[in-house]
Amino acid sequence: MKTVTLLFGLLCLTLTATTAQPFRGLDKSPMDMAYYPDDYAHDRKFAPAKIGGDKAMVRVTYTRPAKNDRDVFGKLVPYGKVWRMGANEAPEIKFYQNVTIGGKKIPAGNYALLAIPNEKEWTIIFSSDLDQWGAYSYNEALDVARVNVPVQKADNVIENFSIQFVKKDPKNATMNIGWDTTIVAVPISMQ
Template identity: 80%
Template sequence: MKKTALLLGLLVLALTGAFTKASAQTFRGLDKSPMDMAYYPDDYAHDRKFAPAKIGSDKLVARVTYTRPAKNGREVFGKLVPYGKVWRAGANEAPEIKFYQDVTIGGKKIPAGSYALLTIPNETEWTIILSSDLDQWGAYSYNQALDIARVNVPVQKSEAAIENFSIQFAKKDAKNATMYVGWDTTMVAVPVGL
């Protein structure tokens, strides 16, 4: 009887150990550039959760999913991000912008759908690119033939340095919004017609 109990106990321990080893999972650490989302209307997700009645008049128009690298004392534009070359607008994967309705970007008609958001930064203006090539890492596989639209917008200087790359929408009027893209002391304002 003692041998049976001992054998049963050892069997349980062995099975428990095997289960623990088989189910153990390791996760990689936090990404240096965290992922974020920007909505139009701004704070749409927050407002929908806490004030659902408000949403009826402000339908979701756009959402951008992007990563936010930090300046970390580096010279960003012209150095870390070269002028005149296609850039993924952030870090890691190229941002994905989803329009829930047809819009215009800089006067160009954009059908509802999801697009990669890329840019070509220069000192005085940026080219904003919407591409149908989603899920690309960086801009290494960029193919201009897949562009849906290109719009040039002037560069503005921000009053204070923006530590983390940022995208935010703001309402201009009932028919127009602005998508702000900024990092370091550089900012661009992209007109969005609703």
């Protein structure tokens, strides 16, 4: 009986050891999320009067690479080529309601957020091709809209790629995208 119990215990230990999987290391570029209205998820639950309603306009989920003393635009991120805006998977932007960006109407829904950076102007791309790693499988035929926005110079170096929203009025916001010494401002209006 002791032998059977011992063998059963060893079998259980072996099965446990072979099925336990260690966690892989952390991503070098952490994921972040930006809402408009700012802190929508928190305020919807705890301070609904602060957001002035029950519905968000937009949310972006993206990964934040660091500058790490590198020359970013024109070197790390080449000019004139489609870029995923961040690291890892292409960012996903979710419009909770129909919006207009640069005169282009975009229906509520989820889109990949890409860009073609240049020195003086970026082309912001909203693509229906979700869940793509980087922009390696980018297909222009799946573009929902493209908008050109001018490049602005940041007052200070932005160490980590960042996206933030700024309220203009109840129906308009600006999506600021910044990294290194570059900022682009994308105007968004509710339809």
